[in-house]
Amino acid sequence: MAGNEAVTEKKTRVAMPEQEPDYRRRNFEEVPLGYTPEMAVKEASRCLQCKSPSCVEGCPVEIDIPAFIQLIKEEKFDEAIKKIWEKNRLPAVCGRVCPQENQCEGRCVLMKKGRPIAIGNLERFAADFAREKGIEEASPRLVPTGKKVAIVGSGPAGLTAAADLMAKGHQVTIFEALHKPGGVLVYGIPEFRLPKDIVADEVESLERQGAEIECNTVVGRTVTINELFEEGYDAVFIGVGAGLPKFMNIPGENLVGIMSANEYLTRANLMKVYLFPEYDTPIPKGKNVAVLGAGNVAMDSGRTAMRLGADTVRIVYRRSREEMPARAAEIHHAEEEGIEFLLLTNPIRFLGDDRGRVVGMECIKMELGEPDASGRRRPVAIEGSEFEISCDLVIIAVGTDANPLLTRSTEGLKLNKWGYIEADPDTGKTSIEGVWAGGDIVTGSATVIQAMGAGRRAARSIHEYLTHNS
Amino acid sequence: MFEIVKRKEMANGTVILNEIKAPLIAQKAKPGQFVILKADERGERIPLTMADSDPERGTITVIYKVVGRSTELFKGLEVGDSYQDAIGPLGQPTHLEKVGTVVCVGGGTGIAVLHPIAQGLKRVGNRVVGIIGARTEGLLILEEEMRAVSNELFVCTDDGSRGHHGFVTDILKRVLEEENVDLVVAIGPVPMMKFVTEITKPYKVKTLVSLNPIMIDGTGMCGGCRVSVDGVNKFACVDGPEFDGHKVDFDQLMQRLRAYQSEEKTSSKAHRCRLDQ
Ligand SMILES: Cc1cc2nc3c(=O)[nH]c(=O)nc-3n(C[C@H](O)[C@H](O)[C@H](O)COP(=O)(O)OP(=O)(O)OC[C@H]3O[C@@H](n4cnc5c(N)ncnc54)[C@H](O)[C@@H]3O)c2cc1C
Ligand SMILES: Cc1cc2nc3c(=O)[nH]c(=O)nc-3n(C[C@H](O)[C@H](O)[C@H](O)COP(=O)(O)OP(=O)(O)OC[C@H]3O[C@@H](n4cnc5c(N)ncnc54)[C@H](O)[C@@H]3O)c2cc1C
Ligand code: SF4
Ligand code: SF4
Ligand code: FES
Numbered sequence: 001m002a003g004n005e006a007v008t009e010k011k012t013r014v015a016m017p018e019q020e021p022d023y024r025r026r027n028f029e030e031v032p033l034g035y036t037p038e039m040a041v042k043e044a045s046r047c048l049q050c051k052s053p054s055c056v057e058g059c060p061v062e063i064d065i066p067a068f069i070q071l072i073k074e075e076k077f078d079e080a081i082k083k084i085w086e087k088n089r090l091p092a093v094c095g096r097v098c099p100q101e102n103q104c105e106g107r108c109v110l111m112k113k114g115r116p117i118a119i120g121n122l123e124r125f126a127a128d129f130a131r132e133k134g135i136e137e138a139s140p141r142l143v144p145t146g147k148k149v150a151i152v153g154s155g156p157a158g159l160t161a162a163a164d165l166m167a168k169g170h171q172v173t174i175f176e177a178l179h180k181p182g183g184v185l186v187y188g189i190p191e192f193r194l195p196k197d198i199v200a201d202e203v204e205s206l207e208r209q210g211a212e213i214e215c216n217t218v219v220g221r222t223v224t225i226n227e228l229f230e231e232g233y234d235a236v237f238i239g240v241g242a243g244l245p246k247f248m249n250i251p252g253e254n255l256v257g258i259m260s261a262n263e264y265l266t267r268a269n270l271m272k273v274y275l276f277p278e279y280d281t282p283i284p285k286g287k288n289v290a291v292l293g294a295g296n297v298a299m300d301s302g303r304t305a306m307r308l309g310a311d312t313v314r315i316v317y318r319r320s321r322e323e324m325p326a327r328a329a330e331i332h333h334a335e336e337e338g339i340e341f342l343l344l345t346n347p348i349r350f351l352g353d354d355r356g357r358v359v360g361m362e363c364i365k366m367e368l369g370e371p372d373a374s375g376r377r378r379p380v381a382i383e384g385s386e387f388e389i390s391c392d393l394v395i396i397a398v399g400t401d402a403n404p405l406l407t408r409s410t411e412g413l414k415l416n417k418w419g420y421i422e423a424d425p426d427t428g429k430t431s432i433e434g435v436w437a438g439g440d441i442v443t444g445s446a447t448v449i450q451a452m453g454a455g456r457r458a459a460r461s462i463h464e465y466l467t468h469n470s
Numbered sequence: 471m472f473e474i475v476k477r478k479e480m481a482n483g484t485v486i487l488n489e490i491k492a493p494l495i496a497q498k499a500k501p502g503q504f505v506i507l508k509a510d511e512r513g514e515r516i517p518l519t520m521a522d523s524d525p526e527r528g529t530i531t532v533i534y535k536v537v538g539r540s541t542e543l544f545k546g547l548e549v550g551d552s553y554q555d556a557i558g559p560l561g562q563p564t565h566l567e568k569v570g571t572v573v574c575v576g577g578g579t580g581i582a583v584l585h586p587i588a589q590g591l592k593r594v595g596n597r598v599v600g601i602i603g604a605r606t607e608g609l610l611i612l613e614e615e616m617r618a619v620s621n622e623l624f625v626c627t628d629d630g631s632r633g634h635h636g637f638v639t640d641i642l643k644r645v646l647e648e649e650n651v652d653l654v655v656a657i658g659p660v661p662m663m664k665f666v667t668e669i670t671k672p673y674k675v676k677t678l679v680s681l682n683p684i685m686i687d688g689t690g691m692c693g694g695c696r697v698s699v700d701g702v703n704k705f706a707c708v709d710g711p712e713f714d715g716h717k718v719d720f721d722q723l724m725q726r727l728r729a730y731q732s733e734e735k736t737s738s739k740a741h742r743c744r745l746d747q
Contacts, residue, residue, distance in 0.1 A: 177689050179508060179515075179555040216557045218689055222494050245693040247703065254698060254722055256729045263692035271514070271686070280514040280539055281686075282730045356725030403690050405708055 095124025155183020157439030252350030286393025577658025
């Protein structure tokens with residue numbers, strides 16, 4: 001009997017300890033609490049150490065997953081983190097926010113049995129261990145190359161490109177439009193999913209290694225790309241993200257109480273609304289909140305609204321549960337926290353009171369028709385199925401477009417028809433000599449790890465350019 | 471850090487001028503553009519139009535009215551103190567072009583925003599007729615400065631304590647009747663701008679207004695500053711802040727500006743409590 005128990009135990013994934021839903025839905029502390037060393041070792045022991053590990057193919061930066069897991073199993077935690085650092089500079093971030101089910105874990109051989117190794121949790125464990133113990137990536141003493149690179153945007157793409165270029169001895173300055181570096185990691189993803197200390201630590205470690213960070217600099221306005229070259233930069237990397245929020249373009253959208261997720265989350269995260277009035281920026285406190293969309297951004301918005309005291313939060317989505325693009329873990333967390341899902345439903349009009357404040361919306365029921373270009377079944381309105389719901393705050397999270405502020409001010413920069421920068425997928429080279437681009441401003445909204453991958457590939461190509469041009 | 475090098479109180483202390491060291495912004499700033507200032511770590515990001523900029527001294531000047539929590543906090547900053555953050559120049563500069571006769575209408579603090587634009591319009595060869603107004607003489611700002619850049623200047627006060635007893639719109643009507651006007655630029659409280667556009671509409675005179683919706687980032691990222699222009703949403707921070715006044719939905723703008731009224735009271739109260747301690 002005892003033997004059998006051991007077998008089943010070995011089969012089940014070690015659950016991540018979490019704050020209780022009823023408690024956490026009203027606070028901003030991180031939801032998953034992290035593995036203890038015992039849990040990490042136990043989970044690591046489940047890995048089959050595959051000879052040709054398919055998990056690695058699922059990781060956009062190709063972390064040597066079996067190797068770092070083996071090191072955790074052997075309790076060599078400091079070596080495990082060094083193994084990860086070889087490929088990924090932001091493991092504390094990726095372990096928390098990667099859509100693992102579509103990436104590494106989705107490709108793990110144990111996925112077929114429904115119990116893939118918890119690679120993200122293990123990666124997070126190793127990274128948090130290093131942070132607690134103050135273990136730092138050894139930065140080799142480099143002969144400075146004397147070359148200067150300007151990085152525009154301090155999101156994951158920019159931070160990764162900067163780190164890789166510094167590791168080759170180039171001098172790097174990061175220009176950021178907002179007053180704090182980190183991109184979406186700081187203004188978008190909430191504290192309860194990604195504590196801001198982690199991002200700050202990463203940025204500080206870059207600074208300690210010699211990166212200069214110029215916040216409050218809107219490239220295209222404060223300084224242009226051309227002027228950066230005139231100032232003596234030898235190359236420029238553009239990683240400004242996607243940015244521009246999409247709206248629904250339906251009647252009543254400018255009523256007070258209707259805002260983009262970017263605005264809502266920026267107020268909440270960057271301006272620290274949850275500490276209002278200690279921090280000065282206000283936010284509308286919705287009692288009945290509707291969130292339009294069902295991606296990570298929608299889940300983050302809904303869960304933030306719940307934490308700011310909403311009675312009800314409804315995710316309104318025009319397709320069905322299967323098509324929801326958010327990470328599985330976030331959908332699960334949102335549900336546990338009491339967020340409702342109004343699926344196959346599309347708003348067609350917002351309703352306001354005489355002071356111009358939103359009080360509800362008219363929706364229509366949808367059904368799924370033929371697959372569209374994205375391969376997902378296209379939602380079609382069911383005629384005559386209109387109905388109203390009441391709400392006093394609406395957060396629109398239906399995606400973003402390319403922000404034209406920088407691209408418009410940069411002559412000769414080739415864009416595609418949606419306004420994203422055209423860049424070579426292997427090198428990040430743009431139509432302008434000496435200018436590279438990567439991340440959301442090239443691909444449209446994607447993921448943290450994809451943006452990091454683009455930053456890394458561009459850094460490699462920039463390094464080649466700088467060393468061959470001398 | 472962005473140090474205040476000069477500070478002046480105007481309009482009985484209800485309006486403050488700050489000249490701030492910000493060399494990069496000063497080099498780029500053009501009339502009509504704005505900056506976002508943030509006093510300290512906890513502060514709000516506040517958009518203010520630049521009333522002046524001096525590339526040589528590396529400074530920009532803002533003139534703001536004390537209306538709420540953040541501008542009260544700004545008022546407490548002395549020469550030698552610094553803003554933690556200054557971002558800019560943001561927004562589209564005014565298109566300065568010789569068109570003939572331009573009437574520049576300014577109300578309240580709007581005069582500060584209007585002044586560099588009037589100056590620019592004069593410099594490119596326009597005949598500038600200035601009309602400025604305030605509730606009462608004590609609240610009127612920049613009269614001499616406006617006189618210097620206008621071929622003709624009219625002053626109005628609501629209570630008649632200085633100049634014409636009445637609104638800027640009264641004078642505007644008269645000017646439109648009396649001469650050929652090619653362009654009107656109106657900057658001031660939203661109701662004033664709305665009335666100006668209603669007056670100029672029958673005369674078919676192009677009328678520029680400068681809008682001040684609530685903003686956060688100022689770079690097109692949040693959409694909070696959206697205004698309806700000709701039925702289409704524009705982001706005032708990147709597409710504006712100047713728009714064709716005949717196409718702006720002013721009523722909606724006014725409603726949106728009141729979005730945070732109750733929250734702001736909480737913040738101001740909490741602030742006072744902090745000060746009282
Ligand atoms: C709310 C939210 C939740 C998300 N959740 C997840 C998740 O769970 N997992 C995941 O993998 N991905 C997630 N994503 C997507 C992911 O965050 C992005 O794909 C990723 O951040 C893109 O990185 P980037 O470096 O290209 O750009 P960004 O992170 O957008 O950074 C761009 C930076 O450039 C700055 N900038 C813009 N214009 C200028 C300019 N002109 N001059 C100077 N600086 C400029 C911006 O202020 C910003 O700081 C989420 C996104 C959001 C919004
Ligand atoms: C592009 C732009 C340029 C501007 N230029 C100037 C300028 O040169 N000089 C100047 O005095 N002001 C200017 N403003 C307005 C200024 O930003 C606001 O007065 C300021 O944000 C109020 O902040 P507060 O915290 O002190 O007041 P709050 O406590 O936020 O508000 C106090 C009162 O002012 C209203 N209010 C809030 N935000 C705004 C706003 N953006 N515009 C108008 N009323 C508002 C509130 O509804 C409330 O009734 C500009 C605004 C924009 C968008
Ligand atoms: S970086 Fe992301 S995809 Fe790669 S192993 Fe880590 S969690 Fe998985
Ligand atoms: S595929 Fe799964 S079991 Fe195999 S090495 Fe990767 S994580 Fe381990
Ligand atoms: S202020 Fe955010 S988009 Fe204009």
